[in-house]
Amino acid sequence: MDAFKRHSLGGRLHSDKKSPKVEPQRPGTLDMVVESPPLVFYNTPAQSSGALFSGQLKLNITEPQTTLDKFEMRLLATVTTKKPVAQHCTDCSTQTTEIHKWEFLKEVVSLKHGMHQYPFSHLLPGHLPATTHGTLATLDYSLCAVATTSTGEKITYKRQLDVKRAIFPGNEKHSIRIFPPTNLTASVTLPPVIHPIGDFPIEMRLSGLVTNKEDSQTRWRLRKLNWRIEETHKFVSPACPKHVGKVGGEGKGVLHEDVHVIANEEVKTGWKTDFAQGNIDAEFRAACNMALKPVCDMESPNGMEVKHNLIIEMVVAEEWAPLKKPNQATPTGAARVLRTQFHLVLTERAGMGISWDEEQPPMYEDVPASPPTYVEDFDIARLEAETSSLHI
Numbered sequence: 001m002d003a004f005k006r007h008s009l010g011g012r013l014h015s016d017k018k019s020p021k022v023e024p025q026r027p028g029t030l031d032m033v034v035e036s037p038p039l040v041f042y043n044t045p046a047q048s049s050g051a052l053f054s055g056q057l058k059l060n061i062t063e064p065q066t067t068l069d070k071f072e073m074r075l076l077a078t079v080t081t082k083k084p085v086a087q088h089c090t091d092c093s094t095q096t097t098e099i100h101k102w103e104f105l106k107e108v109v110s111l112k113h114g115m116h117q118y119p120f121s122h123l124l125p126g127h128l129p130a131t132t133h134g135t136l137a138t139l140d141y142s143l144c145a146v147a148t149t150s151t152g153e154k155i156t157y158k159r160q161l162d163v164k165r166a167i168f169p170g171n172e173k174h175s176i177r178i179f180p181p182t183n184l185t186a187s188v189t190l191p192p193v194i195h196p197i198g199d200f201p202i203e204m205r206l207s208g209l210v211t212n213k214e215d216s217q218t219r220w221r222l223r224k225l226n227w228r229i230e231e232t233h234k235f236v237s238p239a240c241p242k243h244v245g246k247v248g249g250e251g252k253g254v255l256h257e258d259v260h261v262i263a264n265e266e267v268k269t270g271w272k273t274d275f276a277q278g279n280i281d282a283e284f285r286a287a288c289n290m291a292l293k294p295v296c297d298m299e300s301p302n303g304m305e306v307k308h309n310l311i312i313e314m315v316v317a318e319e320w321a322p323l324k325k326p327n328q329a330t331p332t333g334a335a336r337v338l339r340t341q342f343h344l345v346l347t348e349r350a351g352m353g354i355s356w357d358e359e360q361p362p363m364y365e366d367v368p369a370s371p372p373t374y375v376e377d378f379d380i381a382r383l384e385a386e387t388s389s390l391h392i
């Protein structure tokens, strides 16, 4: 996988603060109309068919005539870490990868005053990680178009691209946990995926509560039930060529990890205790706390990763009761904390979940073509309405 291997692009601009800023007269302006729906990768990186991005660049020539030597646009992925190997080194903190490049001119062209349109399209591969603003690093996609005139003047246009991932829900997940040395067993049912907005159900049966002896029994009573969702961010900070010595050589980096809670609650009610069957059945709902800015699951070959765990914690107290009068229980004073965790997949809602290969917006070769025809205009608009509600 070549994407996201480090490589730097171009030189940086240095501004001279002493000289007054003079805006040079541009020979024209650039603007963009995006025609494809919001960019959503449906399903996992291994399964996704990607997302189609298409639109038109509008080049407005303000002079009577301009000659263009070059007109190109790059789609860039930029990873910026808050934990650079060398403090204040921009080459350590930022890595840019070119995902795609469009070249709109095959030869030098002379353009007249007025609007000139350049359609473009590209299928963003579904294995790319989604736009992610994590606690250790951020991943952003951007477009950068540059038209260069024969006199060396540049007309530029920049735009951020928000790429989301929505993993389709599969079957419910059933897990069993045991808590030795007790006979307690928890079987838990969880949804296959959860979302940043909206709650989800958790079903749990705790069995093996009761141990019967000849004329008495000991049993566990649930005193307290808590859950929390932990978000784990990982990032391997790379070093720029100047600072590779700090990480012990090229291709190596420093692993950073940040674990924090994005939701927690004490469940006060909602469980039923049945000592005759020896079970406790609990049903409750959990949700991410939006104020704690949950970040969807992601994994990138560069070592950037976001994952989630649900942690359920129970306090059980032991009690003793004679079999003749099982309702007259006495606490024995013994208590245990039972703690168990489950992997959760946090992803955007799939909505109608129509990927580009099921419903295709216009696609262009990289040369001007006839205007797009929307055969299924209605459905595209509906998809847009559905997915635009995901913007947080």
Ligand SMILES: [Zn+2]
Binding pocket: 086, 089, 090, 091, 092, 093, 239, 240, 241, 242, 243
């Ligand atoms: Zn550096």
